[in-house]
Structure formats: structure tokens, C-alpha cells
Amino acid sequence: MGQRIDARPVSGALGVEIHGVDLGAELDNSTMAAVREVFFEHGVVFFMNQDLTPEQHLTFARRFGGIDVNKFFEPVDGYPEIAQVRKEPSDTANIGGGWHTDHSYDEDPAMGSMLYARELPERGGDTMFASMYAAYEALSPGMKELLASMKAVHSGARAFSTKSRANEENRSAKFRLSDVALKEVEHPVVCTHADSGRKHLYVNGGFTTRFANMTEEESAPLLQFLLQHAARPEFTHRFQWRPGSLAFWDNRCTQHFALNDYHGQRRLMHRVTIQGQRPDA
Numbered sequence: 689m690g691q692r693i694d695a696r697p698v699s700g701a702l703g704v705e706i707h708g709v710d711l712g713a714e715l716d717n718s719t720m721a722a723v724r725e726v727f728f729e730h731g732v733v734f735f736m737n738q739d740l741t742p743e744q745h746l747t748f749a750r751r752f753g754g755i756d757v758n759k760f761f762e763p764v765d766g767y768p769e770i771a772q773v774r775k776e777p778s779d780t781a782n783i784g785g786g787w788h789t790d791h792s793y794d795e796d797p798a799m800g801s802m803l804y805a806r807e808l809p810e811r812g813g814d815t816m817f818a819s820m821y822a823a824y825e826a827l828s829p830g831m832k833e834l835l836a837s838m839k840a841v842h843s844g845a846r847a848f849s850t851k852s853r854a855n856e857e858n859r860s861a862k863f864r865l866s867d868v869a870l871k872e873v874e875h876p877v878v879c880t881h882a883d884s885g886r887k888h889l890y891v892n893g894g895f896t897t898r899f900a901n902m903t904e905e906e907s908a909p910l911l912q913f914l915l916q917h918a919a920r921p922e923f924t925h926r927f928q929w930r931p932g933s934l935a936f937w938d939n940r941c942t943q944h945f946a947l948n949d950y951h952g953q954r955r956l957m958h959r960v961t962i963q964g965q966r967p968d969a
């Protein structure tokens with residue numbers, strides 16, 4: 689590692705807190721290289737006590753790639769590249785309230801997502817993360833061999849259609865339905881991470897609907913096993929937000945789950961999503 693950063697792992701499977709880095713400042717290349725290295729290896733990094741304008745949030749995100757504009761969430765006023773992840777006191781559903789991987793329904797799924805806390809409930813509203821490296825590595829040799837040649841189908845239709853439960857129960861999100869939501873794409877069930885070279889599982893509860901060339905019914909037993917396996921507590925970390933926290937997760941090798949345990953209170957987060965490429969087996 690070039691420039692040393694204060695990086696403190698927070699659980700056995702994934703997640704590192706990075707201290708002493710001001711994301712609003714212009715970060716030199718060696719600090720960026722150190723952040724990248726920790727990020728690719730640990731799946732999610734957390735920065736505390738940041739004070740970021742939307743421009744600074746975007747500038748930091750652009751150091752990792754182009755911005756992948758979310759097609760469904762309401763953007764922040766004046767910032768079409770920043771999505772609002774918002775729950776109002778009158779909403780019952782939240783955004784991201786189930787295990788999922790952002791944008792896996794795209795041909796070129798988003799590499800990473802940067803979520804910055806703007807308004808938090810008094811308590812609750814934590815986010816869980818799960819390591820898909822750890823989930824893959826814990827599978828038996830026989831299961832790894834079976835999955836090696838399989839592909840899975842991903843689609844945003846279940847989550848984002850106008851008829852979806854979440855859409856009815858979170859009126860503030862107002863998912864904007866587009867044809868893209870209904871499209872199906874196929875990705876390998878086991879992928880090789882383009883930056884770390886490690887293998888990871890690539891199915892998720894939000895958007896993986898079935899295996900390629902199989903019906904949903906035929907796929908269900910194995911898919912359900914994989915989804916339950918991937919969420920085993922020892923593969924996860926639960927992050928408690930504080931004002932000024934920013935979490936940056938790698939969508940390729942993690943899933944996340946936004947807990948919905950703060951009814952009657954407001955939670956507003958700003959999310960910038962970073963472009964990625966089609967995952968390879």
C-alpha cells in the first residue's frame with residue numbers, strides 16, 4: 689500500500705472504517721490508491737464525520753468512475769446524478785428493505801454505490817452488508833462446481849413496477865417505471881471480481897428471479913438456498929449511521945439491506961452510483 693491510511697476492519701467478513709480522510713478535500717493519488725485497495729478487498733468502507741456538499745460527494749465518486757444515474761429514484765433537486773433514498777414519516781415501506789445488489793438488472797451493473805447520510809431517524813435505520821466473497825468461499829467443492837457454469841436472470845420489474853408493494857407503500861420514492869425495469873438480463877452465478885481477482889457469488893434477493901433456461905419454480909429451491917446462505921450472520925456487518933457518515937460499497941461482491949424500523953420518522957440519504965462493467969465468470 690502506498691500512502692498509509694487509518695483503516696480499521698469492523699467485522700470478520702467485510703467492512704472497514706477509514707479514519708482521518710476528509711472526502712471534501714482534494715485527495716492525492718496515493719491516498720486514493722490506499723482507499724481503493726481497502727475497498728476492493730473488504731467490500732464496503734465507512735467514512736465518519738464528513739461534511740459534504742452534493743458537488744463534493746460527486747467529485748469523490750468520480751474518482752472511481754463515471755456516474756450511473758439511477759432510473760427509478762427521485763433525484764436531488766438540481767443534481768440529476770444524485771438519487772434520494774428517502775422515507776417520510778407517513779411511508780411504511782423504505783427503499784432497499786431486503787437483501788439486494790444495486791443495478792444487477794442492468795447489462796453493465798453499477799460497480800459501487802456511495803450513500804451519504806443527510807437526515808437520520810433518532811434511532812434505527814441501520815444498513816446490513818453481506819460479503820459475497822465469504823458466501824462463495826464457504827460453499828462445498830461440489831456446489832462450487834455445479835454453479836461454475838450457471839447463469840441467473842436479473843430484473844427490476846418485481847421491485848420497481850408501479851404495482852410493486854414498495855411503490856405503493858413508499859409514496860415519497862415514487863419509482864419511475866420505465867421499460868428498462870421490465871427487461872431481463874443474464875449474469876454468471878459465480879463471478880470473478882475484475883479488481884481483486886477473487887471469486888464471489890452474484891445472486892441477490894431483490895433482482896435475481898431464476899436461473900437461465902429454467903422456470904422460477906424450478907429455480908426456487910437452489911436460489912432460495914443460495915440467498916439464505918449468503919445472508920448467514922457471519923458473512924454480514926450491521927452499520928449504524930451517524931450524522932456525516934458515508935458508506936461506499938462494492939456492488940459486485942456485496943449485498944445490502946436497509947432496515948425499516950423507524951416508522952413515523954424521516955430518513956434522507958443521498959446516493960451516487962458508479963458505473964461498472966458486465967461481470968465475468
Ligand code: SIN
Nearest residue numbers: 773783784815946957
Ligand atoms: C440502498 O439500497 O441503496 C439504500 C440503503 C440504505 O438506505 O441504507
